[in-house]
Amino acid sequence: MVQINVSNKEITLKVVYYGPALSGKTTNLQQLHAMMEPASRSKMLTIDTKDDRTLYFDFLPVEFSTAGGFSVKMKLFTVPGQVMHKSTRKVVLAGADAVAFIADSQRSAASANAYSWRDMEANLKANGIDFDWLPKVVQFNKRDFPDVKPLSEIRQQWGDIATFPGIAVRGEGVFETFRELMRVLYRSLDEKHDFAAKFSVSEEDFLKGVLCNFQPSGDSVDG
Numbered sequence: 001m002v003q004i005n006v007s008n009k010e011i012t013l014k015v016v017y018y019g020p021a022l023s024g025k026t027t028n029l030q031q032l033h034a035m036m037e038p039a040s041r042s043k044m045l046t047i048d049t050k051d052d053r054t055l056y057f058d059f060l061p062v063e064f065s066t067a068g069g070f071s072v073k074m075k076l077f078t079v080p081g082q083v084m085h086k087s088t089r090k091v092v093l094a095g096a097d098a099v100a101f102i103a104d105s106q107r108s109a110a111s112a113n114a115y116s117w118r119d120m121e122a123n124l125k126a127n128g129i130d131f132d133w134l135p136k137v138v139q140f141n142k143r144d145f146p147d148v149k150p151l152s153e154i155r156q157q158w159g160d161i162a163t164f165p166g167i168a169v170r171g172e173g174v175f176e177t178f179r180e181l182m183r184v185l186y187r188s189l190d191e192k193h194d195f196a197a198k199f200s201v202s203e204e205d206f207l208k209g210v211l212c213n214f215q216p217s218g219d220s221v222d223g
């Protein structure tokens with residue numbers, strides 16, 4: 001949960017990239033890391049990776065200051081998607097303020113996506129986080145594969161939740177997903193904690209502050 005230290009003017013936030021194994025969560029974080037100014041970015045931490053597989057988690061910190069003088073520490077995490085790492089996912093999800101769900105667009109991955117979504121719901125619940133309230137966005141990654149679900153079908157299925165197509169391996173859709181996640185995160189913080197009034201952090205300040213850390217290079221995917 002968001003930690004707000006009014007005397008130090010410090011806000012700490014946790015954002016989790018969730019989804020089935022190999023959907024592109026680590027790649028999303030790597031691409032975000034690559035978009036950051038080399039001089040000011042911190043290291044991306046990847047804990048225990050073996051043959052492409054995240055065994056524990058990835059961690060990327062993003063820090064910025066708002067016009068109102070608050071310093072924001074945003075911690076981005078990924079979870080390991082393999083079924084056997086359920087307990088790790090639960091730990092990583094604890095205290096999450098927002099979630100990006102990275103789905104694999106291939107038709108063959110539909111049941112893995114569905115399983116992971118339910119697993120996320122259960123783990124949020126186990127952590128005392130209200131699923132319906134939690135700000136979230138969904139990325140349908142791997143649009144470059146031949147047998148993918150059409151976006152129109154996906155959007156129909158997912159209704160209200162913002163969905164973005166992605167080819168994370170080329171950086172496409174990564175920034176768009178993150179930007180929308182930041183927007184819904186801000187709105188939920190403002191609703192719960194009256195951010196704009198209490199901490200003089202407007203939506204514009206917040207988005208400008210966080211997004212100016214990134215120089216997007218990948219295009220968005222269409223169709």
Ligand SMILES: Nc1nc2c(ncn2[C@@H]2O[C@H](COP(=O)(O)OP(=O)(O)O)[C@@H](O)[C@H]2O)c(=O)[nH]1
Pocket residue numbers: 019020021022023024025026027028052053054078081102141142143144145166167168169170
């Ligand atoms: N073709 C293709 N490969 C991708 C894409 N995104 C990720 N990958 C590859 O899929 C594999 C798994 O990605 P990774 O980010 O490690 O998945 P994670 O398990 O969700 O963290 C890696 O080999 C990536 O390079 C994509 O959009 N298209």
Ligand SMILES: [Mg+2]
Pocket residue numbers: 025026027052053054078079080081
């Ligand atoms: Mg990974």
